[in-house]
Amino acid sequence: ADLDPIHNITLIDQEAKTQNEVNIGLSYLVDISDHNDDSSNIEQFTKLRESASPVDTAALDSFFDQLPPIPLSHLVGSWNGGFFDTGHPNGDFMKDISWIGKDFFSVDHVDPVIIERDGTRQSWGKWGLASLKEIVFRGQVTSAMIYDDQPVIDYFRLVDDKTVAGIMEGKKLNGPFYFYLTRP
Template sequence: MTADDLAALEPACTPTAALAFFDGLAAVEARDLIGRWRGRELATGHPMDGLLAASGWYGKQFDDIDHVHPLLFATPAGEIFPVEPRWIPLGLIDKVPPAAVSRGRVVLGVLTPVLRARKHRARLREVRDRGVVTAAMVYDHLPIIDVFRRVDDRTVLGVMDLRRIPRPYFFILQRD
C-alpha cells in the first residue's frame, strides 16, 4: 500500500474500502510519530465527516511518548494552537452540520484563550488493534483511542475509536 493507493481513496470512499486499506498497512512505532503532523479527513460517511475540517482542525503534535497535543487547530489568521479536548462537544457530533461549524469558526480567534490547552492531553502507546501491534494515541479524559498505521515515512492513516460511536472515523496525518 502506498500514498498513491491512499490518494485513490480520497476524497471519499466506503468504510469497507478504508478498513481494507488500513489493514494492508504496516504498523508504526510510537517513537516514529514524534513531531507535528498536519491532518485531513478521509470521508467514509461517518457522522464526523467534514466537522474537523470545517472547525479549523490542523492536526496533532507528539512532543514525546507521554506528551501529546491531540488536537491542534488553526485560527482564521493562521495561528496554530492546542485545544483542550474536553471542550469539544462530542454529544453533538451527529447533530451539527459542518456548515454550521464552519460559520462558527470565525470566532475561533476570539475563543483561543478559552479553548487553548494548558497541558498535554494524550499519550502514545503501542496497542494490538485488528491483529497488529501499532502506535495509538490515548486521550487523557475522553473515551477515544486513535490507532495509526504507516502509509510512508511522512504519512500515517489514523482510525479514531470513539466509545459511543461504533463506526471508525478515518483521518490522514502528514508530517510537517
C-alpha cells in the same frame, strides 16, 4: 503484556524493551526505510483521499489492515491532519473547529486536536491531552494514542515515512472515523 478486559486489547509493557526494541512491539520489527519507496501504499492513499464521492469504509479498512505498523518514536513531532470523506459526522465537526493536525511532544505528551485560528496553529484544548501506547489492534501490534479525558483511541499505521493512516474509535463516536496525518 497485560490484557485490558474492558477493551479486549493487549497493552505492551514499554519498560521491558531492550535498546534495539525501543518503541517496537513484541511481534513486529519495523525499519521505516524499508517502506520509504512503497509507491503502492501512497498511490492507494492518494486515490482514497482524493475520491470525489464518499469512500467506502470497507475499502479504508482493507487499506489500513495491509499497512505496516509505525514505531511510536516516529510519531513525535507536529503533523498536519485530514480525513477521508466517509460521511461520518465527525468530518463536519472537524471542519467546524478548523482541525489541522496533532502535535506529539513525546510518547507521553500529545496534543491530539490542533486547530487553525487566526492563521496560527494552536491547541483546541477541549479534549485534553493524550499518550501513545502499543496495542494489538486487528491482530497486529499498532501504535495507538489514548486520550486522557475522552473515551477515544486513535490507531496509526505507516503509509510512508511522511504519511500515516489513522482510525479513531470511541464510545461516543458513531463508528470508526478514518483520518490521516502528514509531515509538514
